[in-house]
Amino acid sequence: MATDGTEVLIRTVTQEEAAVLDGWLGLLKTGGSLQSGRIRKAELETQAKSVFGFFREALRAGGTDASGEAYGPLRDTLSDISRSRAIQGFTPTDTANFVLSLKEPIFDALNRVSATDASQIAAGTWTVSKVLDQLGLHTMEVFLQSREEIIGRQGEEIAELSTPVVRLWDGILALPLIGTLDSARTGVVMENLLQAIVDEEAEIAIIDITGVPTVDTLVAQHLLKAIAAARLMGADCIISGIRPQIAQTMVHLGVELNVVSKATLADAFALALRRTGRTVVRKPQAPSNEALR
Template sequence: MGTDGSEVLTRTVAGEADTILREWLGLLRAGSSLQSGRIREAELETQAKSVLGLFADALRSGGTDAGTEAYGALRDTLGDISRSRAVQGFTPTDTANFVLSLKEPIFDALNRVSAGDAAQVAAGTWAVSRVVDVLGLHTMEVFLQSREEVIGRQGEEIAELSTPVVRLWDGIIALPLIGTLDSARTGVVMENLLQAIVDEEAEIAIIDITGVPTVDTLVAQHLLKAIAAARLMGADCIVSGIRPQIAQTMVHLGVELNVVSKATLADAFAVALRRTGRAVVRKPQATSNEAAR
């Protein structure tokens, strides 16, 4: 009858818990987590103690099947640690090593406890490798999912910051676009533009594409959507920032914006002023005698 690796591992972890924790903390301190300054030593020790304690409890009640309910509390704790490390900017390697580095001190403990029985050492080694690897994969899955969520939120924040609506004059607003327009960003552009039209009671909305590197049929369609939405809100649109290269590209593609366009934002602003019955004039310079009065 073969040796029960689960039983050997459970007995070893329970009997050598203090030594395993001390050696594990030594490996964690020597790693790059503390050197990066992203986590304090006290916090690292608290995490290690909690994980090892839950690991020992799970072994006693659930064996080495890390997918059972007995490991639920441990998986939740590792998930919380992974999410916090994703926010703190840890690397995937640092996060994975937090769990995988537990193998070495347990291997050493198995050799001490079962030094005279090669079968027990082998069975225990196989058992710890199987369960810790599963926990390591769970940790990485949560970490990567959390990183994707962080990157997604940052992308949304950047999109909002890169599409500010500027009030140029009473009833005149400008939306300077920077970067490439895609479907997701067009939604942000429309939302910001329409809200600004309502807030400012704008009659004219200038969409400046000076910062848009290229305009193709897809970008033109997104612009047309924004213009159509603004018109439905009662605001006329003017597109500015049409550079020669973009103009040539649009002609070759057969793109028709069907809206007034100007080369610069200043030209578009001048048109907007005329449409709203305003004009900017230079104030006459005072003569030397008038200035002396």
């Protein structure tokens, strides 16, 4: 008759509950979590005791089916811990070890409880490995998903910060672009530019591409979209920052922006001033005291 690993595991965890929890806490405290300074000892102990309590109750109520309803509270708790660790900057290894390190004290407990029966030890070892591996995978899935969400939000924030619209003069705006211009960023660029045109009642918008590493057909299309959107809002556009290398590349690819372009932002600003009927002149110097003598 085959040994029931589930019964062996439940009996072991019940009889050796205190020893298993103490052993697990000891491993967690000597691991890298506390040394990193990202979590306090009291918080780590609270998390471990909560997870172990739910694990014990789930074993008694639902056996070893980690995807079952009995394991719902445990999975929810592990999900919360994984999300918090993703925010705190824990590594995937630290997060996975939080669950997987529970194996060692349970293995030790199995050897104490079933020391004279190798089949029970083998069955219990296989069962606990299967359950904790499933819980470990769940923990990692939530951790990686949370980290991807964090990276996505940070990317959006960086995109917002990297596309500032600067007011150069009454009715004249400048949009300095730095880095690669892709479809997602084009949307942010257009949104910021159009909102600034409305807020400032701008007549001219200067799009400076000095910080754009290269301009190919795709980047040119994105620029044209931003220019067309600005024109629909009643603002003319000037492109500045066309470097010799970019000009050669655009000619080679047959890219045409169909918009006035200038080599520098200063040249584009001077043109914008002329278009709005303004001019900048040097103020005459006041005569020095020696010249009056």
